[in-house]
Amino acid sequence: MVDITHKYNTLREATAQAVVRTSSQKTIDAIQNDAVPKGNVFEMAKTAGLLGVKKTPELLPDCHPLPIEYAGIEYEIEGLEIVIHMTVKTIYKTGVEVEAMHGASVVALTIYDMLKPIDKGVEIRNIKLLKKSGGKSSIIFSGK
Amino acid sequence: MVDITHKYNTLREATAQAVVRTSSQKTIDAIQNDAVPKGNVFEMAKTAGLLGVKKTPELLPDCHPLPIEYAGIEYEIEGLEIVIHMTVKTIYKTGVEVEAMHGASVVALTIYDMLKPIDKGVEIRNIKLLKKSGGKSSIIFSGK
Amino acid sequence: MVDITHKYNTLREATAQAVVRTSSQKTIDAIQNDAVPKGNVFEMAKTAGLLGVKKTPELLPDCHPLPIEYAGIEYEIEGLEIVIHMTVKTIYKTGVEVEAMHGASVVALTIYDMLKPIDKGVEIRNIKLLKKSGGKSSIIFSGK
Amino acid sequence: MVDITHKYNTLREATAQAVVRTSSQKTIDAIQNDAVPKGNVFEMAKTAGLLGVKKTPELLPDCHPLPIEYAGIEYEIEGLEIVIHMTVKTIYKTGVEVEAMHGASVVALTIYDMLKPIDKGVEIRNIKLLKKSGGKSSIIFSGK
Amino acid sequence: MVDITHKYNTLREATAQAVVRTSSQKTIDAIQNDAVPKGNVFEMAKTAGLLGVKKTPELLPDCHPLPIEYAGIEYEIEGLEIVIHMTVKTIYKTGVEVEAMHGASVVALTIYDMLKPIDKGVEIRNIKLLKKSGGKSSIIFSGK
Amino acid sequence: MVDITHKYNTLREATAQAVVRTSSQKTIDAIQNDAVPKGNVFEMAKTAGLLGVKKTPELLPDCHPLPIEYAGIEYEIEGLEIVIHMTVKTIYKTGVEVEAMHGASVVALTIYDMLKPIDKGVEIRNIKLLKKSGGKSSIIFSGK
DSSP, rough: OOOTTTTTOOOEEEHHHHHHHSHHHHHHHHHHHTTTTTTOOHHHHEEEEEEETTHHHSSTTTTTOOOEEEEEEEEEEEEEEEEEEEEEEEESSSSOOOOHHHHHHHEEEEEEHHHHHTTTTEEEEEEEEEEEESOOOOOEOOOO | OOOOTOOOOOOEEEEEEEEEEOOOOOOOOOTTTTTOOOOOHHHHHHHHHHHHHHHHHHSSSOOOOOOOEEEEEEEEEEEEEEEEEEEEEEESSSSHHHHHHHHHHHHHHHHHHHHTTOOHHHHHEEEEEEEEESSSSOOOOOOO | OOOTTTOOOOEEEEEEEEEOOOOOOOHHHHHHHHTTTOOOOOHHHHHHHHHHHHTTHHHHOOOOOOOOEEEEEEEEEETTEEEEEEEEEEEEESOOOHHHHHHHHHHHHHHHHHHHTTTTTOOEEEEEEEEESSTTEEEEOOOO | OOOTTTTTOEEEEEEEEEEEOOOOHHHHHHHHTTTTTOOOHHHHHHHHHHHTTTHHHHHSSTTTOOOOEEEEEEEEETTEEEEEEEEEEEESSSOHHHHHHHHHHHHHHHHHHHTTTTTTOEEEEEEEEEEEEEETOOEEEOOO | OOOOOTTOOEEEEEEEEEEEEEEEEHHHHHHHHHTTTTHHHHHHHHHHHHHTTTHHHHHHOOOOOOOOOEEEEEEEETTEEEEEEEEEEEESSSSSSSHHHHHHHHHHEEEEETTTTTTTTTTEEEEOOOOOOOOOOOEEOOOO | OOOOOTOOOOEEEEEEEEEEEEOOOHHHHHHHTTTTTOOHHHHHHHHHHHHTTTTTTSSTTOOOOOOOOEEEEEEEEEEEEEEEEEEEEEESSSSHHHHHHHHHHHHHHHHHHHHTTTTTEEEEEEEEEEESSSSOOOOOOOOO
């Protein structure tokens, strides 16, 4: 684990993206009409993501435990794809990129699990960092 | 959560794939030469994956807790990509597809986290089920 | 921890109740109109309850880890009160009463936490077992 | 999750109450004479509460992880009831009300679980905030 | 993780020992007189051990999650040493030796943590398996 | 739990030691030749230790959750013994001695678990604090 005792606190923010690709418009319709048997997909996956992002240092060996001061999830539907944006903020010595990536993956996996009974062809694609600020560098990565 | 009290145990197996795309041959070389500063990438990510797969029902709301009787991770390097195969087995009433998907994502995220200091362009791609057996249907999905 | 090695599996079911008392009809209206700032109260609390019920043996020292084969949450609004019913099923050597009680308490606490910004007078009342079946005795406790 | 990056640290303290109602004086006697088969009720439930309070952000979706700097549990016996007081302190940007409520509920559930073999009529009542200080407002709620 | 899908269930039992060596008779007296400031050492450490043993597969990568059907802790004081015996039972395909070892270590660490303010010279010694039965072989290891 | 609200942050560091004693030079050779069937012992045990040290407050009742800002593991082979050094750093109000002890024990238990199939005589010895600095006192304890 990287030694961060000599670093100082700054406001850090990161947004990660995960994409869930369904195989049929029917699946997208079921989500939008709140007709998925396991429950409301967006609300349940958001809740799982809020809890999951706090578990990042329990799962990833080198992640420092840090005070997550904000976590938020947004969804966009683009054709057969659900695009998840997970944003995390902290005021701490190290960034929250991996936290955002992990949170986005938990949201995506929850959606996958909820859709599995109605769509066998769901895949998760493109878990990646979209932007980060704070620390030595602010970077905006090119879009999707 | 689906009621599985009426179901019976069968041997279930699932293999999921996650792909980590690096942005440079130097990154791949560092992994293969065990020269990544944070440690041995394949051994550390495997360990995180073995622990992570057991945490699946803690992260995904509808997943039943189940006796994971085998979990194994294999890596393949293809050009700039690391292809992760996570296989999970159980003898239980419900399958281990989501467990395999979640385990693969933890392995991929650990690799991402370990490579981040030496490669800013790493992405996770294509977390998907490759095959499953047991239960009502055995399916082999088409390759990568 | 009670030694259960000599016991045999039977279908066990338990339903527990928790009651969240709000202090104003406005709070109830906000829940029903999906106008609570923190999100959809019933969906988020259900999700937290599904995850929480699986953590029962992590929190209560003498609880055996057991295969939760069903967990479900239902809500009823009675005046200023939200009545939560948490039902849990297993096929195992010991009952799921405490699991149902713990799950109900997590649902109630999540509702409390979500309502706190809009209602300072929320209380949790009457966490109790409503009925259980399986094992040596089936009991239906008198109503609320 | 509420964004607290702009807030500043103050000393926060909260005390929550949970009430466990037994159905018989014999149960109370067994507790006071340290004659409950599962062990010393007050010591075991206190220990579970100290561990449980730290797990609050793992269970409640919107709770920020925060540095719990003190947690303490006190018991009072009033007739057939055990009154639990859980006090939590932090120096942080947000309060510890929900942490105190959750800790009190874990203590109450542990007592319930320990008494179950000797008293089938135990209920948990009145999980509520008694007082809080720090932040924008200090409030003392009216007693039990 | 070893593949155990082909194995069958038998009753498995294991007892592990951990020894906590204090540096002074005063420490032993404080424990026996229930005068340690942090609380009742034996009850608190037992509770931590009961919870800790259930977390073994969360901490040790290759441990299979398994149904712990009994866990019990016994203490003996020998001179300046506290001898902890942790016994674990399951009916499953694989043994509980490591679970017993891990549980014993959590009990020992809790005692260490509770005694630290009154005795700077505490050490943990001899965490080892005392006996196991079930599976291919029953073994009684020679004493302390 | 000790009230630390009145204390101030200082750099704290602690190193703990655990010793794993094997029963045969063949075991040591297998470790050094990376020929242990369960995988690379030092890398896997290190990973488990990095994750485990962060779980200290989940296992030990009186441990405050604190920001672990560094954790590192070193191994030395001395005859039939593996000597583990676990170092932890924080800038916080309370020390990391117990965290270092707990981390060292998780590393030792992982090694025990990995060696069990090839060596039935492995024991864990001498989990103890080697040195600490920060807080009221810096202490270097005498060697092994």
